Amino acid sequence: MAKKIRVSKLLLILGIWLVLSANSYSNVFADFQTFQSDTNKVKSMFSDIEHLMDVGNFTTAYQKLDSVDLLSEQFDYEYGLAFSGVKRAEILLIKKQIDSALTSINKVIDQFPDSRLRFNFYNTQAAAYNYKGQSKQAIESFRKGLNFIELLPPSMRSRSIAAVHVNMAGAYHKLGDRSNTIKNYLEGLQFAESTKDSSFLTITLNNLGDTYNSYSEYERAEYYLKRAETIALQNNYKPDLLRIYLNLGNTFSNNEKYDEALKYYEQALALNKEVRPDTPPFQIIYNLGVLYSNKRQFTKAKDAFEESLQYCIELKITQGLYFNYKGLGDLYEKFTQPYTAISWYQKALDVATDLDQNLYIVQLHEKLYLTYKSVGETAQALKSLENFKALSDSIAKKESDAALSELESEIELNRQTEINRLLEEKQGIQERQLILTRNLNIAAVVVIVIILVLLYVVFRSGTDRKKVNLVLNKQKEELEELNQTKDKLFAIVAHDLRSPMASLQGILYMINSSELSLQEVKDLVISLEPTLQKNINTLDDLLAWARKQMSGISLNPQDIDTKPIIDDVISKQLYEIDAKNLTISNKIPGQTIACVDLNAFKLIIRNLLSNSIKFTQSNGSIEFDCTEGNGSVTFTIKDTGIGIPEDLHDSIFKDKSKTRLGTNMELGNGFGLSLCKEFAHRMNGEIYFESEENVGTTFFLTLPKSGQIKSNI
Known part of the structure; x- marks a missing residue:
């Protein structure tokens, strides 16, 4: 009886434990279901926010991020907090609150060092540096982001890499590096066209057209921008269309087609009110100032520059300060108020120096030189001219050194390949000699007759070895002659080509940019012909020589x-x-x-x-x-x-x-x-x-x- 009671108690305790365990597992499962429900809710809110951003409702989208943060903090959802931080920085960038955006994304990077959104972190940080005109920092951030490309889903990696190339192209462009600019844009364009990605293709074509605008290649610029406009209209990409209208306005304005330019600027202003109601159209207004200045409408141009400048001061857009300062300087210089122009140019030079933008600095030193010269300020004019000349020569030297280094590397690679080939041949000969010697030793033990025969073979082998050595010595001499000829080629490139080309560059720049009399221009053009013909002749000979040496x-x-x-x-x-x-x-x-x-x-x-x-x-x-x-x-x-x-x-x-x-x-x-x-x-x-x-x-x-x-x- 006692035994049955003990068994009953044991069964009762076991039953209670099972019930409690079941309740515990039920609670864990319920918590998991709650977590899943909350994360899904956050993801749904992100979809709503991205939709609001697509339609240009950035204020509502920014407010909704506060709800995302609150919900994510309640159940410690790190991904939600990190994603919210990225979106917050993106909206601040769109609203041109650059410093706030940079502060926000830097805080996210520090707060979530192991997040799987690190690619997005650094991409957004790079965009902020780009807006501030800090191109070197932007390129560094883009490269950091590429280190985490594997964290993205496989389906997104190719497009993201292409997007980084397009953005890096913009940064290289601001540094004056044309080669890397075009190279990165074309990599992005190749991806977009191969995948038929209309959104990305629109962005890339627009950026490429804007770049050719800056190089004064307006026919190419119009071609790429018109392609971008067609795709944007077909797909109703309104934010992209706004940027395309602005760039097309710049193309026609720079090409002195002012009526067509004004039409595109007006379309851009109307679209800005629709897609960016909270962001002042400072870029469009600045470009209207340039247009009015070119049309010699002083009051309209001055009002436009000053309005755009005020927006840039309020929004702390450093690059905008540079362009408006320079625009006002150009305006006053055009209307013969040189001292006022000098004051604005000096302000623009200070901003360009802070931004470390060499192309801007070169342009401003030339502007200051010409303006000081016009008012008879000889000492100041000479100082500005010296600064202009020094920086121009530095930029030209870097480009020339890079090209020469690339050529030298190619020829050195060919030379090293030939040396390796000769070493391999020599090693093969040595291996064959070792085999021959071993066979001779074995044969010597067997019979004297075979030894005599083998001695004859050794004698013949020595003769062959001498012939091979003669061939090797001859090839060595040929290599040395090739190396001397290579050095001669470098000397010609460095002296006979680089020096005249540098002179040509200076003359053409002065013709294009300086205020020279018609007779001075004619004299310069006449002096170009012999130098140019000499360079063409030397290049023809170099090309023929190089083809003869390398490929036939x-x-x-x-x-x-x-x-x-x-x-x-x-x-x-x-x-x-x-x-x-x-x-x-x-x-x-x-x-x-x-x-x-x-x-x-x-x-x-x-x-x-x-x-x-x-x-x-x-x-x-x-x-x-x-x-x-x-x-x-x-x-x-x-x-x-x-x-x-x-x-x-x-x-x-x-x-x-x-x-x-x-x-x-x-x-x-x-x-x-x-x-x-x-x-x-x-x-x-x-x-x-x-x-x-x-x-x-x-x-x-x-x-x-x-x-x-x-x-x-």
């Missing part, structure tokens, strides 16, 4: 009338001919047909003519003539120059030929005649000369009337 040259033989070709080459050297008062004549009859490659023939004639001009004194003469044989034509180029010294006769057609100064101290590149000889041989022809010092030189170029040219060098 394919020739395309055809029957051509040589007289007009030679006339064309002569016409492009007339400046140098006139400068020395030379008499030149082309006695080659019309319809003198030769079977040649057109470009190779031009290169030979141009180099031979350039040499004759270079080594002929003033008032001398140059004569082209020809004689025809059964299957060939021999062209002669005869001059009355200083001739070629006897000790140079054997070397002038070699790659390592030393250059001589011309009669007017002209320089040469040293490989023109070697190219002439190479091309003549490839066209089944030959080239030679006769020369007497202080009497003159005659070059003979014999080419076939018809025949097959070798295809490759």
